[in-house]
Amino acid sequence: MSLVTPNHNIRGKIPQSALLEKEMVADSIVKSIYETAEDISTKVISYPGKRKTDWDQKIDDILTSPLWGFPIMLLLLAVVFWITISGANVPSQVLATGLFWIQDRLTDLFIALDAPGWLHGFLVLGVYRSLAWVVSVMLPPMAIFFPLFTLLEDAGYLPRVAFNLDSCFKRAGAHGKQALTMCMGFGCNAAGIISCRIIDSPRERLIATLTNIFVPCNGRFPTLIALAAIFIAGSAAMSMASVIATLTVSSLIVLGVIITLIVSWLLSRTLLKGQPSSFALELPPYRKPKVGEVIVRSILDRTIFVLARAVIIAAPAGGLIWILANTTIGDGTILNIIAGWLHPLAGHMGMDGYILLAFILGLPANEIVLPILIMSYVAGPTLVDLNSLAALRYLLVDQHGWTWLTALCVMIFSLCHWPCGTTLFTIKKEIGSWKWTFMALLIPTVVGIVLCITINYVVRGLGLV
Structure with missing residues (x-):
């Protein structure tokens, strides 16, 4: 009808x-x-x-109730991140120690072969070191987070999330199914963009496409988790560190959802005016997750796939960073010159030019932003081996003057900045318009810059740093 x-x-x-x-x-x-x-x-x-007792109905009465639905949803999110952060610390440090031990052996080999210094620098200090950081920083949290998220998906909980958020999106002038596309964005924003096909209205489908980037994808989770674990929670007592890191990451996710609703509301009243349409969401029955199958599928289809993509992109990026850091023009290296150009804007955003440069060079994939930043800081004639989280904290805080405000601004900008290259390509393919593809790049970038500048000046104005 x-x-x-x-x-x-x-x-x-x-x-x-x-x-x-x-x-x-x-x-x-x-x-x-x-x-x-x-x-x-x-x-x-x-x-x-x-x-027989209808257990599905009884459970839904709790999970989708106005009183308990949102608190339980936030609690499950926090539990997933707490397990991820707590479980990733030790294997991440073990991997870093082992991989950087291999780097030392490669250095010994190049010395024994009397290889040129530039070749050792490019291959070992550039390409290999970047790969080592990608694997050690990304693999442990992904290997824990993806199976947990897939278990919730396999059990049938994600449609309940969409049910709880339906009224919020309707008030924002968007479609209730946008909650489902947002959940898909947690895995990959490109997949979230494709899932927007389930929305029949072209206007509401476009709103969902333009705002999906505010949901952090699996490529941004390692950066958020790593910074929260080694910096935000690093100064807390050991017993509270994982709790603080969990609350930090969970708060960023909630912030991303709030920004999604606000931007959707603004779009529905300016560029994409219209009224939200009705839809019927039939909640599927709960299923007992097939744990073994879920673990295998999440590791092979998500963890290994994302890690492989990051490794393929990080290898040439690491080599490029080494070249930029060791090629001089006048009195400075190319890396320092570019970072200097970016520093005025980055300074207003509570960051430095190297951080903003890392985000720009990380356009092909969000997974490599943190490794590129590390490479930018340590690249050059001085050999620096970061084989522990404590060493990384020393690099950021003691050597480059990071404060908790710097880390917060980096995480905010990681949450709100341009989509990766794959996502932009997918948006162009799905929408078929360069105009809206550019808007998909522009909107989160402007939001991220404005948020970072506001937070930076408010915090400094209050004298909190």
């Missing part, structure tokens, strides 16, 4: 009251259909003896 899915192309000619009445009629029709179907099923399905 036309009442269920109104034509969005003529909405501007229909009075607001008529549109709202149509939405109410559509909701009433769908509700009536499901109530009738449920009534019929109770008459044709009989249970021998005592009627």
